Amino acid sequence: MIEVVGVRFKPAGKIYYFDPEGIALEVGDNVILETTRGIECGQIVVKPKMVTEEEIIAPLKKIIRKATAVDLKQVEINKTKEKEAFKSCVKKIEEHGLPMKLVDVEYTFDANKIIFYFTADGRIDFRDLVKDLAAIFRTRIELRQIGVRDEAKMLGGLGTCGRGLCCATFLGEFDPVSIRMAKEQNLSLNPTKISGICGRLMCCLKYECEAYESEKAIYPSEGTTVNTPVGEGKIVSVNILKKTLLVEIKESRQLVEFPLTDLEILSKEKTGDSKEKRPRPEPATSNEAVEVADDLVEIE
Numbered sequence: 001m002i003e004v005v006g007v008r009f010k011p012a013g014k015i016y017y018f019d020p021e022g023i024a025l026e027v028g029d030n031v032i033l034e035t036t037r038g039i040e041c042g043q044i045v046v047k048p049k050m051v052t053e054e055e056i057i058a059p060l061k062k063i064i065r066k067a068t069a070v071d072l073k074q075v076e077i078n079k080t081k082e083k084e085a086f087k088s089c090v091k092k093i094e095e096h097g098l099p100m101k102l103v104d105v106e107y108t109f110d111a112n113k114i115i116f117y118f119t120a121d122g123r124i125d126f127r128d129l130v131k132d133l134a135a136i137f138r139t140r141i142e143l144r145q146i147g148v149r150d151e152a153k154m155l156g157g158l159g160t161c162g163r164g165l166c167c168a169t170f171l172g173e174f175d176p177v178s179i180r181m182a183k184e185q186n187l188s189l190n191p192t193k194i195s196g197i198c199g200r201l202m203c204c205l206k207y208e209c210e211a212y213e214s215e216k217a218i219y220p221s222e223g224t225t226v227n228t229p230v231g232e233g234k235i236v237s238v239n240i241l242k243k244t245l246l247v248e249i250k251e252s253r254q255l256v257e258f259p260l261t262d263l264e265i266l267s268k269e270k271t272g273d274s275k276e277k278r279p280r281p282e283p284a285t286s287n288e289a290v291e292v293a294d295d296l297v298e299i300e
Contacts, residue, residue: 003049165196
């Protein structure tokens with residue numbers, strides 16, 4: 001077992017494990033630590049705990065120290081520099097006529113590297129742009145292309161529900177979302193109603209999907225022939241919120257709603273598409289994998 005602490009570098013960012021190096025740390029403490037990008041300032045969000053070696057990515061980086069007042073002042077200075085760097089980069093992009101949109105700029109704590117995040121429809125040859133930026137800032141420059149979901153996470157905004165975007169407020173990582181989740185919850189399949197401001201399927205489609213699936217397992221599937229108090233019929237739809245089933249009566253062709261206790265199953269639908277056999281989206285390890293999964297499922 002290895003002792004670790006969980007650190008975030010952004011309010012809704014991914015949690016990374018670090019070696020506390022014996023330093024007494026509490027949730028909410030700001031710390032200076034070593035990362036693959038250089039020296040960074042992060043915040044403790046998971047207090048020291050023991051984990052197995054399988055749960056960490058070796059080699060485990062170490063916490064250098066708790067952040068001092070001077071360190072926090074440096075973080076504020078870097079944020080001011082980021083705004084100036086953003087303006088300079090936008091100007092250079094326009095000069096070079098590059099088809100790219102600058103989204104965010106990030107300084108490492110020690111200012112040894114500046115990362116420029118951008119979106120573009122395809123691959124961009126930004127070698128000349130990097131040279132110009134390196135000449136201006138006299139430090140290492142990295143241009144990183146991101147997807148539309150990452151853009152929404154960085155910029156934030158309001159969803160159709162009127163609240164702040166989930167990805168920008170509390171979601172640390174993107175989960176795979178498919179159109180089948182909307183179907184499972186009997187939601188409208190109109191893309192404008194189930195897509196977020198990023199243009200992808202809304203992350204919240206996943207929140208209640210598992211509950212719908214487990215609840216629907218109690219009810220017979222659509223197409224099942226049942227015996228009702230008014231005659232034989234076929235199940236048209238299931239409403240798990242009202243706990244009722246809509247049945248088309250065989251003789252009258254009328255649609256009548258019944259609770260499950262009033263029905264007697266005569267024969268089940270033989271479609272060969274049981275819930276156990278339904279294809280489900282593979283877990284995604286990155287935003288790109290999520291986007292590909294969305295595209296594949298939506299094409300269905």
